[in-house]
Amino acid sequence: MKTRTLGKSGMTVSAIGMGCMGFSHGYGAAPDEGEAIRLIRRTYELGCTFFDTAEGYGPYVNEELVGKAVAPFRDRIVLATKVSPVVLAGQDMPEGKLSRKGIRRALEDSLRRLGTDYVDLYYQHRVPEGSHVEDVALWMGELIREGKIRGWGQSQSSEEQIRRAHAVTPITAIQSEYSMMERMFEKDVIPACEELGIGFVPFSPLASGFLSGKYGRETVYAGDDVRRVITRFARENVEANQPLLDLLQRFAREKAATPAQIALAWMLHKKAFIVPVPGMRREERIVENLGAAEVTLTPEEFCALERELDGIVIHGNRTDKDIERLGTVKAQ
Ligand SMILES: NC(=O)c1ccc[n+]([C@@H]2O[C@H](COP(=O)([O-])OP(=O)(O)OC[C@H]3O[C@@H](n4cnc5c(N)ncnc54)[C@H](OP(=O)(O)O)[C@@H]3O)[C@@H](O)[C@H]2O)c1
Numbered sequence: 095m096k097t098r099t100l101g102k103s104g105m106t107v108s109a110i111g112m113g114c115m116g117f118s119h120g121y122g123a124a125p126d127e128g129e130a131i132r133l134i135r136r137t138y139e140l141g142c143t144f145f146d147t148a149e150g151y152g153p154y155v156n157e158e159l160v161g162k163a164v165a166p167f168r169d170r171i172v173l174a175t176k177v178s179p180v181v182l183a184g185q186d187m188p189e190g191k192l193s194r195k196g197i198r199r200a201l202e203d204s205l206r207r208l209g210t211d212y213v214d215l216y217y218q219h220r221v222p223e224g225s226h227v228e229d230v231a232l233w234m235g236e237l238i239r240e241g242k243i244r245g246w247g248q249s250q251s252s253e254e255q256i257r258r259a260h261a262v263t264p265i266t267a268i269q270s271e272y273s274m275m276e277r278m279f280e281k282d283v284i285p286a287c288e289e290l291g292i293g294f295v296p297f298s299p300l301a302s303g304f305l306s307g308k309y310g311r312e313t314v315y316a317g318d319d320v321r322r323v324i325t326r327f328a329r330e331n332v333e334a335n336q337p338l339l340d341l342l343q344r345f346a347r348e349k350a351a352t353p354a355q356i357a358l359a360w361m362l363h364k365k366a367f368i369v370p371v372p373g374m375r376r377e378e379r380i381v382e383n384l385g386a387a388e389v390t391l392t393p394e395e396f397c398a399l400e401r402e403l404d405g406i407v408i409h410g411n412r413t414d415k416d417i418e419r420l421g422t423v424k425a426q
């Protein structure tokens with residue numbers, strides 16, 4: 095597996111990581127614990143060294159699962175988790191989460207659940223507007239100096255929040271939504287990451303699976319599956335977005351690849367500091383998605399793909415507000 099470095103941090107990871115959220119959260123029924131552990135370990139065997147979880151997934155149980163799964167090779171991977179800005183069920187934090195004490199306590203609890211004494215990458219899961227980003231950056235810097243975390247980041251933050259925080263404690267990576275269907279961070283955040291030497295880790299890089307071309311307007315989603323409520327999966331939008339799948343399928347045929355691989359190869363081609371973390375819970379999808387690191391687009395192919403993509407109107411999206419309508423799951 096090819097490797098990449100998250101910006102100037104020197105933190106090296108496989109070119110494609112694994113998002114572990116779906117093993118406990120957000121995509122309906124998940125495989126049992128034994129199978130989930132087998133799949134995470136298989137992903138490592140196939141060369142993946144970057145695993146993503148959060149205290150909010152479950153909440154808590156995803157960190158426990160990931161901690162168990164990666165235990166045999168914990169010191170050979172980059173393990174990322176996140177602190178939620180809100181007090182989660184069962185947490186007693188009168189001081190609030192985004193306080194020095196709140197973040198420390200959340201981290202200690204994550205370390206215990208993960209069965210480790212350090213986290214490689216600790217993200218602030220959301221950065222509320224008007225929040226004190228410099229203070230959080232300062233406290234993250236203390237945790238780095240104490241060796242409890244190796245680096246830190248933010249999720250879904252604005253360019254301004256990134257710049258202000260980075261000036262206090264350099265950020266290792268930003269994790270935000272990015273795919274062929276959601277390109278809002280191309281105009282400011284990704285260029286700022288490039289300028290400042292910060293890695294960019296796209297979440298939902300396959301637009302919740304849509305870009306694999308394996309989900310149709312008749313597909314039914316159940317339980318806490320966010321596709322029940324995000325508008326990208328509304329029946330009429332699935333139909334309206336067909337031109338994007340047609341484009342991916344055409345490129346996939348030409349490159350002897352799959353649509354999911356083309357969608358991932360497209361973002362890998364964009365910038366060397368971009369490292370997607372798709373979510374996948376079947377061995378054949380893990381092999382398929384990790385295989386995207388071997389699909390290289392020539393400059394001409396990339397330009398042709400980009401040009402056609404620019405001409406396609408995308409219908410629907412994925413918002414925290416829509417996801418909260420489910421009532422079963424926090425958006426993060
Ligand atoms: N920071 C944040 O706020 C935030 C938000 C969301 C997610 N995340 C992180 O980012 C990770 C990835 O996000 P995501 O799970 O939404 O990413 P995604 O890869 O865009 O979507 C995952 C969905 O797509 C399906 N899928 C993936 N590859 C496929 C393939 N080759 N063929 C068919 N279906 C495929 C998966 O199916 P199966 O799983 O059923 O196999 C799953 O239902 C999460 O696991 C989590 O760690 C972070």
